[in-house]
Amino acid sequence: MNSVISLASSFPRSGLLGMAFMMLGTLPGCESRDQAGGDNKKDRAQPVVTQSVDWQPRQVRIEAVGTSRAARSVTLFPEVTGEVVEVTLKAGDRVKAGQTIVQLDDRDQRLAVELARVELRDAERRYGRYQRTRESGSVTESALDDARSAVERARINLNRAEVALDYRSIDAPFDGHIGISDIDPGAQVDPSTEITTIDDRSSLLVSFQIPELFLGQIAEGQAIAVSTWASGSPQHQGEVLEIDSRVNPQTRTFDVRAQVDNTEDRLRPGMSFRITLDLAAGRYPVVPEVALQWGNDGAYVWAVDGGTVSRVPVTVVQRLQGKILVESGALPEGMSVVTEGTQRMREGLPVASIAGL
Template structure:
């Protein structure tokens, strides 16, 4: 009987041990990879001191790929010609002949001042000219008959010339009371109302061309040097049929405050855009066939510095070395590293918040098993 009880007890112990192993495998499969890797490493090597102190991180190798030097920025749509039409005379506005957004032909009237006195002056000058011409006609007739002297004839001729000049001056003053569009375009903003009194130089309307549109944008000086040689820009957010612009001018000097240079490009005919709108433009300024790329999450920025944690092989195992880098273009989930890394390097792609310079690290997850 005692043997049977002992055998049963031994069987129960073996079953309990087997159940513990099954339970441990099940629990470990539920744990995050980093935790499972740490626990597994301690179990397999007896809890070595070096593995227990190393932080599990995901490492990523440096990749070589072609990098395109490009820029993308916001540009303002402007009119090639845009002016503020101002008053050249003082007076009260009698009629406003345009409204915001109206398209005008060259010479179309914009406003008309109260011109009663100027109109009266024109009528008087016209009557005076008619009288002077009649007097000259009589003098000419009498001179031909030998009755009037040549001096009288010359006096009447001078009087007619004076009357004609006075009429032209009166007509010019009357025309000054009518403000006209200097070129064909679109009224952007009417700044006056009927009945308002204007002084010389006061703004009346803003007029801009609509058939010759430009793009204006600023680029940092380091980008502007490369962009100055491009011929065409791609319109990222332009309407259908309006996907490119031609670079026209680049300001020769940069703005010392913003450290930028001004660019101007011409839009193709037929672009359905309005001055004052903003669109995104882009262009490729160069390419590097063997550029260094790393995951963008591997780069941290503090102030004006960018750095990565490079995995360094040492006698004591892998160490994380904080390495300053100079970044380039961002392509998808990768970022170009222009200085600081070389082919063959590996960087910490995940787990940066858990380490510091010189920390012991080890690969986590699938990479650790490889």
């Protein structure tokens, strides 16, 4: 007995407690409670909240600078040389198609038209007489043919005279607004003299460039938003009208032309615009923001497949409100990902899924 006490007195109290536990652990039936229930705890499925994976396009907003022109625009030049006798409209006036803007001196041309009409009437009367006397044999077929040809020549001369007369007036080819002109009555003009401009600005054509990356993702009829650079200017809606057939090898962009309604006449040709265009670029899995985890090797999610979880690496593509577009080949549409309980997850752990709201 004394030997036992002396042995105990030679060890610290903590050492004795450790030895006692070690001895108890070697006795049959003395397994710890944790060891007895460990296997059952390992096999028991962990409750987690999950949510299904959806796929949706990546929304890309493109902003570009565009330059506008009128839907129809023309610079007027005279067809002939002459003296201006009248300017009927001034800058800013609205003109109708066919309305005369500048009138040149046309006295000689009017006389030429009258002379051509007289010659035509004479030729027609001569041809009529020859036809009436044809049966009597007093007019040969050759003379009749010459009279017929004379009528045709006279008609052509009249048409040419009328065209020359038309050239003496400069008319609007379509409805629009007149631009500034430096032409006054008495001025001498020729075919190289710029008279004025006409713009049909009921709608504008806005041209801009898009990176070649988005070629094939823009279609005719696609909506765009157009706004001026003035602070607080309202947005105007338009649609894509034309897409160029080639990419510029220097800028790696392609041209797009859109049509913008301007019936209220607030915009002007030549203005520059800020273009906003929303595009859908590919389809990607979208997961809840709370499902995304980060590790030493990057982002990942816990995916549920067959009642167990697995770690799936992902690459963040775009952040949305409460959701994240990711890139991964192991997240098919409809697969569930863990949104709550991620801190308890490990590879291959059985889980009981509770669908998230």
